[in-house]
Amino acid sequence: MAPPNRQRTNRRAIYTTLRQMVLTLELPPGAALSENELAASLGVSRTPVRESLILLAQEGLVQVFPQIGSFVSRVDPAQVADAQFLREAVELASLDDLPPELDPALVTELRGNLEQQQRADLGLEEFFELDEAFHQGLMRLSGHGNAWTTVAAAKGHLDRARRLGLHENVSPAVFAAQHHEIFDAVVGGDVPLARTAMRSHLRAVFSDIERIRAHSPELFASGPSKAPVRRNVVVWE
Secondary structure (H helix, E strand, O other), rough: OOOHHHHHHHHHHHHHHHHHHHHHHOOOOOOOOOOOHHHHHHHOOOHHHHHHHHHHHHHHEEEEEEEOEEEEEOOHHHHHHHHHHHHHHHHEEEEEEEOOOOOHHHHHHHHHHHHHHHHOOOOOHHHHHHHHHHHHHHHHOOOOHHHHHHHHHHHHHHHHHHHHHHHHHOOOOHHHHHHHHHHHHOOOOHHHHHHHHHHHHHHHHHHHHHHHHOOOHHHHOOOOOOEEEOOOEEEOO
């Protein structure tokens, strides 16, 4: 077996790191990206950073303006809607495939996940990870857990919108309560109720977007992206 390509592995690690920084809002929508500064902070050369930014641009998470620079893309409500449509279709279809007898080990795992969501000291990123694991766990109940990878890869803009929504709420308790409602319906064998609760839960992101956009429109794309204007500093109008 050939040894792993260390250079390729390093490039993948840089891409993964930068993508996570964008998705978690550590690099917020509209932020200017300096290859030199990113390379220095990550302790690598500019080449893997530049290649990673190209990949992120292909995903729509970064925009590159020749002669001006690279920027984190603003959250695009149209791409959020597309990703939410895909996610809703997959997760509702998964509920339709639930077997008559649920895997008791997975049910216990999901109960433990819900208990963790109730922790008073839970951070927003911790809740987000539990949220992801809960939804993937429901898909595993129906035998479609592997489909989650495809869903996750398509929802970069959606995940940023969801995180913005979490930051807007005083507590993620409302989302945890929705998870409980879905879980109880699944365990109780009431698939129609589970579908209704899931659909309402997943579509909550749209009201979050409208509420946040009302006071922070600069975080969202509002049409064809204009190139930033270079004055004394770069300004993205």
